[in-house]
Amino acid sequence: MSNIALGRYIPTNSWIHRLDPRMKIINMLFLMVAVFLPARFYGYGILSVVAVSLVLVSKLKFGFILKSLKPVLLMLIFLLVINIFVIRTGYVVINIFGLLVFSDALFQTAYIVIRLLLMIMITTLLTATTKPLDLTLGIEDLLAPFKRFKVPAHEIAMMISIALRFIPTLIEESQRIMKAQASRGVDLTEGKINEKIVAILSLIVPLFVSSFQRAEELADAMEARGYSPTAKRTRYKQLQVTLKDWVSLFLVSCVLIAIGTLAWFV
Amino acid sequence: MIIQVDKLSYEYSPNSVFAYHALREVTTSIQEGSFTAIIGATGSGKSTLVQHFNALVTPTGGSLTVDGKHIVANQKVKELKPLRKKVGLVFQFPEYQLFEETILKDVMFGPLNFGVSIDDARSIAQESLIRVGLDSSFYERSPLELSGGQKRRVAIAGILALSPKILVLDEPTAGLDPEGSASMMSLFQNLNASGTTIIMITHDLNHVLNYATDVVMLDQGHVVFEGHKETFFNETDLHEDYGLVKPPLLALRALLKEAKISFDAHTLDVNKLAQSIKEGKHV
Numbered sequence A: 001m002s003n004i005a006l007g008r009y010i011p012t013n014s015w016i017h018r019l020d021p022r023m024k025i026i027n028m029l030f031l032m033v034a035v036f037l038p039a040r041f042y043g044y045g046i047l048s049v050v051a052v053s054l055v056l057v058s059k060l061k062f063g064f065i066l067k068s069l070k071p072v073l074l075m076l077i078f079l080l081v082i083n084i085f086v087i088r089t090g091y092v093v094i095n096i097f098g099l100l101v102f103s104d105a106l107f108q109t110a111y112i113v114i115r116l117l118l119m120i121m122i123t124t125l126l127t128a129t130t131k132p133l134d135l136t137l138g139i140e141d142l143l144a145p146f147k148r149f150k151v152p153a154h155e156i157a158m159m160i161s162i163a164l165r166f167i168p169t170l171i172e173e174s175q176r177i178m179k180a181q182a183s184r185g186v187d188l189t190e191g192k193i194n195e196k197i198v199a200i201l202s203l204i205v206p207l208f209v210s211s212f213q214r215a216e217e218l219a220d221a222m223e224a225r226g227y228s229p230t231a232k233r234t235r236y237k238q239l240q241v242t243l244k245d246w247v248s249l250f251l252v253s254c255v256l257i258a259i260g261t262l263a264w265f266v
Numbered sequence B: 001m002i003i004q005v006d007k008l009s010y011e012y013s014p015n016s017v018f019a020y021h022a023l024r025e026v027t028t029s030i031q032e033g034s035f036t037a038i039i040g041a042t043g044s045g046k047s048t049l050v051q052h053f054n055a056l057v058t059p060t061g062g063s064l065t066v067d068g069k070h071i072v073a074n075q076k077v078k079e080l081k082p083l084r085k086k087v088g089l090v091f092q093f094p095e096y097q098l099f100e101e102t103i104l105k106d107v108m109f110g111p112l113n114f115g116v117s118i119d120d121a122r123s124i125a126q127e128s129l130i131r132v133g134l135d136s137s138f139y140e141r142s143p144l145e146l147s148g149g150q151k152r153r154v155a156i157a158g159i160l161a162l163s164p165k166i167l168v169l170d171e172p173t174a175g176l177d178p179e180g181s182a183s184m185m186s187l188f189q190n191l192n193a194s195g196t197t198i199i200m201i202t203h204d205l206n207h208v209l210n211y212a213t214d215v216v217m218l219d220q221g222h223v224v225f226e227g228h229k230e231t232f233f234n235e236t237d238l239h240e241d242y243g244l245v246k247p248p249l250l251a252l253r254a255l256l257k258e259a260k261i262s263f264d265a266h267t268l269d270v271n272k273l274a275q276s277i278k279e280g281k282h283v
Helices: A021-036 A040-057 A062-086 A103-129 A132-149 A153-183 A193-224 A243-265 B046-053 B082-086 B103-113 B118-131 B148-160 B178-193 B205-211 B229-235 B248-258 B270-279
Strands: A092-096 A099-102 B003-012 B020-030 B035-039 B061-066 B069-072 B087-090 B166-170 B197-201 B214-219 B222-228
Touching: A021 A040, A021 A103, A021 A132, A021 A243, A040 A103, A040 A243, A062 A103, A092 A103, A099 A103, A103 A132, A132 A153, A153 A193, A153 B087, B003 B046, B020 B046, B020 B061, B020 B214, B020 B222, B035 B046, B035 B178, B035 B205, B046 B061, B046 B087, B046 B166, B046 B197, B082 B087, B087 B148, B103 B118, B103 B148, B118 B148, B148 B178, B166 B178, B178 B197, B178 B205, B205 B229, B205 B248, B214 B229, B222 B229, B248 B270
Parallel strands: B035 B197, B035 B214, B087 B166, B166 B197
Antiparallel strands: A092 A099, B003 B020, B003 B061, B061 B069, B214 B222
């Protein structure tokens, strides 16, 4: 469990943790839009400073953020290789035994890398500082206006919260099964390819069986307590937007406007 | 001594917000051929401790020796794999580990992983299934269509098929009816009689009283008792101090004492107790 950093809540109780989840989601969307504006390196410079200072304010460790970047590393390398072969504009930077590497290939890759890194940093900031349940409450509230267009806001939020709720359970379960199979001599890390397939099967089949069982049990338990997705529900936890939320929205909007202006004029 | 644990510590997720010390400098030993019960409250570190015995986890501090194999902190798991065959570990609710199409195949899975030939694995599997009380009519059935108790028997057969020298059981009777639980326990008792060292995590002091020879008690990652069962029940009140349910026999002894009836105050055997009351013997 300790190996998985992506999407994990870290309770450091910072200023960002205490913000309203709805406002945090909106802020994240704004920052995402800013990331995708073609504001060249100045814009990304500003955004990087913003992202790094947000991490500092949130009291998260940089090691944790780096950990969540790890899964995309391979993709980035792959992208660089593809770009080197595909993009053939700009001036030649290096000549590797007849393979010409053009400047635009490097720039394009750099842009995508920076965008991806910023994106992951920003989303990690959201998920690391917001409890999964608060996050779904926020999503439900933000989707509420779309109920008029028959968007099942509550059902979506319920599905997301159940899915989120079961991530740690499934991780725990898979670790337990892995240990049980390891006790029977399964080795997930080495062996021939057909041995590996059996090893993975020995993990996946039990995991599926128990997941379906859990799903059924949960559905029964919800029904036994009279759950109906269409019923009008009240909430124990009431979200409240306070001054600090407006301040955060204002600051993020300023960043968005600055980046937008840069993108427009540069 | 088949297992010697020396100042073993284990910490989950070290250096993070979630860091948690499950075991703190645990020193204990387990005798060859014994039936050792490991008891303690939830979260006392029992499961973490037994997972060290077949190197599913390696210590973050200290060391242990299992059947001559010395394991220290951060050791490579690869060289410890042979230990998995010597020490069979049955997890709590082991029925979740079943995955093959037929019961026979599932029980053969373990031996095949350790390089036993298919024919040998089949005969070993059949033997183990008979041992847990499942006859040949079960061989070709899917493990998923069995009842909970039968599934558990299949899973245990899957571990027995490795013919381990040490069998570690994590609450093997949890969720079974009294009858199923009694027949499961007598299976382990038979295995123990034929020379297998048994280590069992349990919350049921009655099982400790009836089947175990030795007791190791953990509390918050520390060993608070280790020794013979008789010492544990006759000379300490630890089970009361830690709020465990008193076994009926001990409750009866307390009542007898109150009623000033003379009996053998040291026996942990129901029949011997009855005999001593009959004879009016006071020891």
